Amino acid sequence: MAWRIEEHVSRGEIDNRIRGRITARLWFCGDEETPMEIRLAGDAQPDLHGRFIAFTNPDAKPGRLDGLSLRQHGTAGRITASRKVRIPDVPLDRIGEYYKTGRPLPCHWGNVLYFEWFSETDGRIVIEAPYALQISADAPTWELSPGEKAAHDDALAAGADDDPVTIIHNPDFAGAPEGEAWKESRENAEADEDDEWRPPTEEEADRTQAESDLLVDRIMARMEREGEGADFEKILDEEITRRRRERGESEPTPEQLADNQRRLDDLNAGAEEVLREMESEAWKGPEEPRGHPLTMRARELALRVSKDVEERNWCPADAHGEHPVLQLVSSLMCAGPKLAGALGAHEEWPPPLMFAAATIVRLKKALDFIEDARLAAECCTGQNLTEVAWLDGVMREAGEIAAAIKALVAELRARLKEGRE
Template identity: 40%
Template structure:
């Protein structure tokens, strides 16, 4: 689900002149002050290093009450070069063409597409082929092909990584509560249960937002679902939500720079493999247009990408060896990465059986996936030994 606000936009500006950071302001119908953006990451190549101003010639509608004035988080896809079909007739006439089973006249046009993931609103999208666009000022820097490939991979992973960051905040807040009464480190079973609770909570919040429309009270829904889950699990209803959101926002604003994370060697290997798979999928035409998302080749790339996100969340920016208190959560996340790696191997076998990818490529990818999985298993066993020995 996305919060879409393109109709309510009056004008705005997006600035990616600082590498690794996108800032901007967006003026909306009925708002005296603009929405302020501060996002980690870069635009696509057409807007990287540039400042874009845009104007909506026909703003309309009320602004969604759920939208927050300060948007801190991570970029999704931000480009002014996405090709879309633009109707050559008014929108109210398109229905007549459909009723008559006649194609409506159209032409290809460039669409402005602004997508980001914020702590307080999740995924936000502005998309329009009707805005007036203008690049202003000098070009501060140019994005290379390799950087664009890395940025698009980061965008593919943004939602999964965003949810992991919020989970970090929840875990941090819960952990502080727990430390008041139990100084022992979290067990592997407790870490598994915590991640499972977070999954349930996220699914329920998203379902409520889908049912109750985007104008609903987001904070109220979160608190109600926390209370509901606490009652079902018969656990204390700890008051961690506001603190968790504060921690999450701070983490996003300070530590989610796309190129500023200290990568663990294993998550770096997974990221490099994902980049290679994205490139091979595109150049080798592994996935036909219109293919289902569970097409084996598409599922292969998605599984490796998700495994990489989980490995990154578990291992990046962690001093090694990690402190005893963090071992269980790292194990729990590595186990989730292993599930995705197993999914990737299953997808590879399907690709082999259906002859979707050449045999040589399958062998190379399989060896790398297996090596990454074995290394993850080795780290899991190392941390389990530390928990058992208590050092």
């Protein structure tokens, strides 16, 4: 469970003017004397590359969550000042009235600050809020090259399914949340289908994920290209229509449109239920870290590698994005969230048969990142960028994690085979 501290932050600043390094400070309402000092390895999203921003929260509440260290070291997650979300047009204390009466909640699309990092001492910490932002007017001190920009867009599409907050739930995307309303609609749909239901195959899940990746890639590229005036819902509709035409599908009938809208309404209802449950549990504060042991092991390995690299100065401050040490760290950092998405989506193992193929796809993505780490390690060895014994130990553990993932994949493939026979 992530720490969510946005309501207690009164003001702050984030500095990514040195590539590969982020420094930040946060002041808390009622404790303005001592800010939280944050030092992170990594970079923000392109809108904040080479920039310094300050922000204020006019609605901050007194207090700071006990247990959080005021000296934060770790790895940058997603950090952007242009995250598109639906912002309620009513005070937070009135939102419950709309849920109780079933009235639509009035909202508008807007940009918020999203500041995520992985702390060595406190785990994942997230700030997501419509703070008042002030971005420095100076030109960025650095920017991505065209080649790096293209690589970033590809990486963004590959990892978009692990985004911690869903902007909108649409039946054309894979991996929608499983609220009770969604489950009920799914069960009703399955009841109407042929009795000989079969689970999706791994090949079908691969195609579904590839389709979702392509759609998200195109949407995010257009959002960045069109800037502040981008209309997310319009872009979403246009890109879905574009893919339909590319596949040679005819325009949907009014009945199909009505059915799609019903599915979308059910999905959004499920998402709202999940959000309500999260809000009702927020007062309890962070729980003890939970998750599959393999996910925790991958996370701890990535944090340890990031810490060692920083302490031993194995990566220069001006290193380019393809620097082998940076690639090693980032690949290991990406493997953990992929595992969390695969192993944390269901309370029990193995997952229900209908989700087995999708889980395999996520596990294979985690394996891909570990393979990227292995290739980066080979480059580190060839260029003598780290200590040999240290790197051997890191890759030995990464190999053990990969072997465990492959065993899970084999188990699910066998389960799929049994379920289809």
